[in-house]
Structure formats: structure tokens, C-alpha cells
Amino acid sequence: MQEKPWKPWALLSPSLSAVFLLLVVPVCFIVVYSFWLRAPSGADIPAFQFGNYAKFFEDFFYPSILIRTIRVALETVILCLVMGYIPAYFFYRSESRHKSILLLLIMLPFWISFIIRTLSWINILGDSGLINYLLIEMGILNEPLSMLYNEGAVLMGLLQYLLPFMILNVYVSLDGIDKSLLEAARSLGCTEWQAFKEVVLPLSMPGVSAGCLLVFVLTAGTYLPPMILGGPGNDMIANLIFKRIIGTLDWPFGSAISVILLVLLGIIVFTYNRYLGINQIFKTLQ
Amino acid sequence: MTQERNPRLVRFEGIVKRFGTVTAVEKMDLDIAEGTLVTLLGPSGCGKTTLLRMIAGLEDPTEGDIYIKGERINDIPIHKRNLGMIFQNYALFPHKTIFDNVAFGLKYRNVNKAEVEKKVTQALEMVRLPGVEKRMPAQLSGGQQQRIALARAIVIEPDVLLMDEPLSALDENLREEMRREVDNLQQMLGVTTIFVTHDQREALSMSDKIVVMKDGKKLQEGTPDEVYNQPNNHFVADFLGHSNFAEGEVVGKENRFVKVRLKDGTIFRVEDTGRFQEGEPVELVVRAQKFDAFRQEEFTPDPEMNYFEGKIRDRSYMGGEVSYFVELPDGTEVHIISMMRTRIYEVGDSVSVQVAPRHCHLLPIET
Numbered sequence: 001m002q003e004k005p006w007k008p009w010a011l012l013s014p015s016l017s018a019v020f021l022l023l024v025v026p027v028c029f030i031v032v033y034s035f036w037l038r039a040p041s042g043a044d045i046p047a048f049q050f051g052n053y054a055k056f057f058e059d060f061f062y063p064s065i066l067i068r069t070i071r072v073a074l075e076t077v078i079l080c081l082v083m084g085y086i087p088a089y090f091f092y093r094s095e096s097r098h099k100s101i102l103l104l105l106i107m108l109p110f111w112i113s114f115i116i117r118t119l120s121w122i123n124i125l126g127d128s129g130l131i132n133y134l135l136i137e138m139g140i141l142n143e144p145l146s147m148l149y150n151e152g153a154v155l156m157g158l159l160q161y162l163l164p165f166m167i168l169n170v171y172v173s174l175d176g177i178d179k180s181l182l183e184a185a186r187s188l189g190c191t192e193w194q195a196f197k198e199v200v201l202p203l204s205m206p207g208v209s210a211g212c213l214l215v216f217v218l219t220a221g222t223y224l225p226p227m228i229l230g231g232p233g234n235d236m237i238a239n240l241i242f243k244r245i246i247g248t249l250d251w252p253f254g255s256a257i258s259v260i261l262l263v264l265l266g267i268i269v270f271t272y273n274r275y276l277g278i279n280q281i282f283k284t285l286q
Numbered sequence: 287m288t289q290e291r292n293p294r295l296v297r298f299e300g301i302v303k304r305f306g307t308v309t310a311v312e313k314m315d316l317d318i319a320e321g322t323l324v325t326l327l328g329p330s331g332c333g334k335t336t337l338l339r340m341i342a343g344l345e346d347p348t349e350g351d352i353y354i355k356g357e358r359i360n361d362i363p364i365h366k367r368n369l370g371m372i373f374q375n376y377a378l379f380p381h382k383t384i385f386d387n388v389a390f391g392l393k394y395r396n397v398n399k400a401e402v403e404k405k406v407t408q409a410l411e412m413v414r415l416p417g418v419e420k421r422m423p424a425q426l427s428g429g430q431q432q433r434i435a436l437a438r439a440i441v442i443e444p445d446v447l448l449m450d451e452p453l454s455a456l457d458e459n460l461r462e463e464m465r466r467e468v469d470n471l472q473q474m475l476g477v478t479t480i481f482v483t484h485d486q487r488e489a490l491s492m493s494d495k496i497v498v499m500k501d502g503k504k505l506q507e508g509t510p511d512e513v514y515n516q517p518n519n520h521f522v523a524d525f526l527g528h529s530n531f532a533e534g535e536v537v538g539k540e541n542r543f544v545k546v547r548l549k550d551g552t553i554f555r556v557e558d559t560g561r562f563q564e565g566e567p568v569e570l571v572v573r574a575q576k577f578d579a580f581r582q583e584e585f586t587p588d589p590e591m592n593y594f595e596g597k598i599r600d601r602s603y604m605g606g607e608v609s610y611f612v613e614l615p616d617g618t619e620v621h622i623i624s625m626m627r628t629r630i631y632e633v634g635d636s637v638s639v640q641v642a643p644r645h646c647h648l649l650p651i652e653t
Contacts, residue, residue, distance in 0.1 A: 183373070184377040186344075198379075203381055
């Protein structure tokens, strides 16, 4: 067959142009905007200066939000991993004919708007929400327990948003592990737990690392759960960008923070892939 | 081996296995002698793999008991049974080196490091793959991977080696080679081996004993020679090799022969085993290879032989032999396989076919 080198590019062109127009171009705008000067009144002034970046690192206020963002993202990753691996493993070992229905149930939350799902936690955790109502009715509490507008509530919101991503990533990886490997390990003298540790866990690492990366990146860029479920002290970096751009209309500074977040996440993803992601996937392909 | 061999190293007593409403194994009693290679042979779904998995502990019997070395093992967990298992798809750990794969079972058996290295090296030499310790499984070919799986299973010196269709993922030539390899290794080590296959040639060439299974039941058990030459029912005769069947009736006895009249009136003489009496309906079985065909005009009937006449309908070469279908005057077809060294007939040739009474067998009619 004759090679047509332009063919793959022709087939890719619709998605490539979409990515270029809808992602690369706007990001370029943001990068350019981050160097502009903010005018006290009227339109922002085009310029090339690093004032906006300097402002971010002027004192500890802004960097501390960045650090908090990373900390919350790591906490979410750990929670998702622990709470996601168990159901994924359950699906893997399940011999049930209804396995596909169980998997469908994992996807079910995606059919409801993320905002509504996040808002619904107010009805569950709020002062007159479900949990407090029940506890007071049962006489366990006298006055409502304050569960909203703190980091715990934010983590809860993040968890319910991101858990399906983790479960599905880990499950796909587990599903590729031949069950006869487990049987071989058992017949050679492993207990169920040892077989898990020796065979299943290492072979599921590609899914685990992909899931962790996805959850980390999505958490670091999210602003809805902290905005709806968090208090003033729980702002994450995306909330800061939101407030600068929508609230104070400081587009140059908001753009600069966006670029900082983008560069930071880029470095993390690159390093992670270099040492964990690609390496792990390569190992199992061998 | 200086010790007396245990004739019942593995023992099944009334084993039944049901999956929901499906019965996979039905009332199985079977003894397996120490140091022998026993094949469970049958079509897919006959329960042979289920039986194997019950010894391994990967399935629990619904009823009945399994004994290894006289000890009831029903409730002993898999990892304490000391069995070596070989899988169809090799089941090597893809993330571990060959060394770690082979040494895997030793890790759970309190073997010190120097000893582990010695045993792994020995096992790899035994499967004729020395020096591959540092490689990963995916760097080896299918046949090599199965040898590593074999090394991994024998290095723990198992009481029983269980093999679940271990050769069926390999291509034809490699399968032949591996078959001999497994056979040699089994004899060298003297390890009791249970081998599951649906391939009759594999079963016939390797086994000390063959257990033919169908629909969860044991149909016949015996040496390869016994099950091949003295099948005791229609299925066994049909499953192993190419057989011709004809229904008839015992019409009398003469010296050491039984006379059988077939549906078309032909009288066949069959060696008397004492199993059938005059008047009983029977099924006559003759292997395709046992017939001799002659050109009709050159044929002199031998009163000691059974013979009939027909026309060659179809002919095909099968390498060293030729396969014919001979049509009899009443329209039935007989399958004949003859060696190439005899004359080759053309389609349409009239032939006389003879077969010695000792190559004819009688079976009861199955309803």
C-alpha cells in the first residue's frame, strides 16, 4: 500500500484545530495579558513587565494559598486512592453477572451536574441538614454540629467529585491482570493477602498512578467545592484567580496567577510522568 | 525410588461439583498412583478442568472427599497444599524477572538464599533454559515461557503436578517438542502428574493412564493401549481415533469367535470376550486403520477374516497415509485409512476390504 504521510494529519486536523483554537490560543492570550499593566480606570495598558508576578511573591499571602492548594490536592489523592482502590478491587474479583451494572452505577453521578451534587452537601452537612436533624431528633445532640465551611467539607466535596475517576482508572488496570496469575501465586504458597501484595498491587500501579495524577490535577484546578462548601480560609488557587478576574476585574494579575498555576502543574505532571507514570506503564508492558 | 509407590497418592471419593443447576462433575471416584502421569481426556465442558481445579483448591467440591497421601484436603487452603500448577497461558508474573518467577514458591518455604539460587539454577537447567535468570517473561517465546512455568512448578518439589492444557497455546511443531520435554521431565523427576487435555494424541503419547471423561462422568480409565484398542463404549471409541460403527445382533458362537449379523445381512466374526450372549443387540466397532483394501479381481477370500465389497467414493492424502471412504452396496460408507506403501486406489475403483476378527470390537447398544 502506498504511504500517504499527510493522511494521519488530515484525520487529526478537526481535533487539532479545535485544541489550537479553543485551548492554545486562549492560553496565549492569558500569557500575554499577564505582562500587562492594570490601569486605575479604563482599559488595561499593554506592556511587558513582571510586576504582576512580583506582586504574587511580594509576601506570603498568595504563595500560602498555592501551598494550601497542593496540600489539599495531595490529601484528596490519598483519600481517593484508599477509598477508590477497594471498590475497584471488589469489581475485579467479583464473579457477578451484574458487574457491568455496578460499573454503570459508578458512572451515574456524572449524569447529575457537578454544581448540584456539590450544593446537595449543604442539605446533608448543614446546621439544619440531614445529619444534624437526625442526631438532634434522636437526642444525641442538643445543638447542631458545625460541619460545613471547613476543609473537611471541601475534601468531602472533592472526594465525591473525583472518586469515580480513581475507581475507573484503577479498575481498568486491575481488569487487565490475568486471574490465573493470582491462582499461580496461591498455588505456589501465597495467602490471599500475599498474592495481592506480590502480584495484584504492583501490576495495578499504572492505573493507580494515572488515577492519582488525574485527581491531583483536577483538584489543583477546581474552585467549586471550596467556593460552595469551604469557609473564607479554605480558598484554593483557582478561587483566587476567580476573585481577581470576576471580583476585582484585575485581569493582568489573575492571568499571572493562572500562568503560575499552569507552570507549576506542568512541572509536577512532567516530573511525575518521568519517574512514576511512564516508567510504571512501561514495566507492565514488558 | 526405593520406597514402595503409593497406589493412591491422590484419591477422589464420590466427588460432585455443581455450579448452580449445572453439574460439572458427577460422582467421581478415581485413584492416582504415585509417580504416574494421568491424563484427564475429554471434550470441552466435560468437567476435566473442574476436577483439576478441585485438587488445586481453586474450586470446592459440592460433595465428596479428595485425599492426597491419605490426608483429606477438602478444607486445606490452596497455599498449604504443596502442588505445582501449570496453566494454559503460562501465568508467569510479568513484573518479575525469570529468577524471581522461579524462586517465587521458595520464598514461602523458608529456604535460605544460597539454597534458593542453587535450586533455581538447577530447575532452569532441567528445563534446558540456563542463564535466563535476569530476563523478563515477555522477552521469551511462548514455548520458553511455558518451560519457565514448568521450572517454577517443579522447583518447590510438589506432591502433585497439575497441568491444565499446558500445550494448547503453542503451535503444532513446538507442541510436539514440549510434549516430549514434559514427558521426559516427568519421568526423570518421578513426580505424580495430572494432565488435562482435549487432544487425544497428547493423551495417548504421554500418559501412564488415561481417564476419558464426558458430561462430568468417567467413561473409561486405563492405559493408552487399553482405551485405544479396547474402548468400552461408543464415545470412547469415537473420540480416540477414527472408528466405524455398525449395529447388529449376536447370532451365535463358534470356537473362540462370536458371530454378529449386521443390518445389511453381513456376518462378522469377532473375538469372544464373553461379554455378549446370543440374541443380544450389539454395536460393532472397527478402527479405520485396521482395514486392508484389495482390488476385487485380485482378492482371494480368507475364511479366517471378515470381508466385504464396495466402491471408493472419496480419497484424501494425509501425509504418510491415505484416507478412503468406501461405499457399500446398501449405501453406507466405511472409513478406511491405509499406509502409503500399499496400492493407491482411484475414486470409483471396486475394492474388497478385509479385517481380522481380533481388530473388531463389540459394544452394548446405548440408548
